[in-house]
Amino acid sequence: MPSAYNQKDEYEHTKNRLVLTEKQFFIPGVRMFGHHRIHSAIKSLDWHYHENAFEFSMPSKGSFTFSTPEEDFPYSGGDVFISYPNEIHGTNKSPITVGDLYWFQLDANNTDHFLFLCPEAAQALIDSLNEISIHVVRTDLKQTLPLLQNAFRCGQSPETAQIGASYLLLFLHLLIVYAQELRPLISSDIQTALDFIRNHLAEELSLEQLAATAHLSCSQFKQKFKKQLGTAPRQYINRQKIEYSKTLLSEGKTITETAMLLNFSTSGYFSTVFKKYTRLTPGEYCRDLTVLHLPQPEHLPENCPP
Numbered sequence: 183m184p185s186a187y188n189q190k191d192e193y194e195h196t197k198n199r200l201v202l203t204e205k206q207f208f209i210p211g212v213r214m215f216g217h218h219r220i221h222s223a224i225k226s227l228d229w230h231y232h233e234n235a236f237e238f239s240m241p242s243k244g245s246f247t248f249s250t251p252e253e254d255f256p257y258s259g260g261d262v263f264i265s266y267p268n269e270i271h272g273t274n275k276s277p278i279t280v281g282d283l284y285w286f287q288l289d290a291n292n293t294d295h296f297l298f299l300c301p302e303a304a305q306a307l308i309d310s311l312n313e314i315s316i317h318v319v320r321t322d323l324k325q326t327l328p329l330l331q332n333a334f335r336c337g338q339s340p341e342t343a344q345i346g347a348s349y350l351l352l353f354l355h356l357l358i359v360y361a362q363e364l365r366p367l368i369s370s371d372i373q374t375a376l377d378f379i380r381n382h383l384a385e386e387l388s389l390e391q392l393a394a395t396a397h398l399s400c401s402q403f404k405q406k407f408k409k410q411l412g413t414a415p416r417q418y419i420n421r422q423k424i425e426y427s428k429t430l431l432s433e434g435k436t437i438t439e440t441a442m443l444l445n446f447s448t449s450g451y452f453s454t455v456f457k458k459y460t461r462l463t464p465g466e467y468c469r470d471l472t473v474l475h476l477p478q479p480e481h482l483p484e485n486c487p488p
Contacts, residue, residue: 184251186270189230191216191287208343209350211296211304213287215334220244223277223461229270234291236311237265238357242327244281245413245421249274250317258411260323262357264314267291277461279421281413284330286350297347307354314361321360323409329353371396372410375403379419383426386445387419424459427452432471437464 191214194201201216213235229251239248245258250271257263265271267290288311289296296304329349336346368376375396379387392415393403407415423444430440441452456464 184229184270186229186231186272188233202338207337208340209297209333209337209347211289211292212337212350213289215286215337216284217334218283218285220278220281220283223279223457223459225461226275226277227273229272231268231270232265232287234267234289236267236288236290237271237285238288239263239283239285240321240326240330242282242284242323243413244279244283245411245418246279246281246283247273247276248317249276253317255317257318258413259409260321260326262319262321262326264311264317264319266312277459279459280417284327284334286330297351298344299351307351310358311354314358316361319357319361321357326353326356329356368410369406371398372407375407375415379422383419383423384443384445389415420455421459424456427456427464428467431464431468437468440464 191201191203193203193206198219198221199216200218201214203214204212207215213232227248239246239257240262241257241259243259245256246263247254247256248263248265248271249255250265250269254274255263288308290308290311293299293301293304293308297307299307329352333346333349333353336342336349338346375392378392378395389400389404393400396403396406398406404415407418411418413421423446427440427444430443431437435443437453438449441449444452446452446455453463453465456462456467460467462470
């Protein structure tokens with residue numbers, strides 16, 4: 183089990199990030215509510231937990247991966263990642279990628295005045311949330327996103343906090359319903375395209391080619407792909423290429439060889455895309471790999487100085 187810390191978010195208001203705590207957000211039971219617009223990859227989220235609190239994270243744009251010590255959970259627009267009270271989670275050393283993300287924490291330890299509910303109703307809701315048990319729930323983004331947006335907006339004023347709580351309650355009850363339905367995350371035609379992408383990463387993949395693979399028109403394919411994956415096809419392809427490039431670099435391929443193998447027009451363009459998704463240039467990534475594989479002092483030959 184990795185070491186983890188009890189994360190307590192603090193108020194933050196920047197151009198791309200707004201995090202509200204109980205001092206700025208007036209819906210009882212909500213420890214914090216945040217909105218984050220991510221334009222380029224940011225550092226990974228260390229292992230942590232929230233004492234006696236659920237955390238719900240939902241992208242309105244982009245694809246993310248959160249992890250528990252046992253498993254990684256990719257999710258995208260309309261998906262909700264749930265961490266349960268005291269559960270260790272993070273991004274498993276992976277940078278947080280480009281997108282738009284809402285997240286909030288609910289105190290599961292105190293039913294008094296929880297979301298303006300009586301204690302009995304509050305406990306029933308908390309019990310239902312605990313019964314979900316899975317970590318990623320697929321929802322209809324057009325239905326759930328406005329509820330989060332309105333809850334976030336209304337909860338910032340004492341005068342409209344009860345309205346905000348109503349939006350949040352509806353979001354949570356819909357989440358419970360979606361979890362019970364266990365709807366398939368990806369339709370079969372889009373899954374066919376995803377399989378094709380993963381099997382042909384070294385090729386130049388056109389949207390027309392992928393649409394034909396899915397037996398859709400190009401406009402239908404782009405619309406359906408983004409609705410289900412939360413990101414445009416080209417962004418998804420680039421991310422997959424970058425993930426594969428890490429394997430090639432770790433196997434000893436040069437940056438230029440890797441760029442050419444993955445059909446990037448130039449090594450410079452490859453470096454630009456690589457940094458967008460990892461916060462490192464390919465050269466920096468390779469240097470980090472070298473450091474990780476250096477022999478540690480206890481493994482050095484007897485006559486080698488430490």
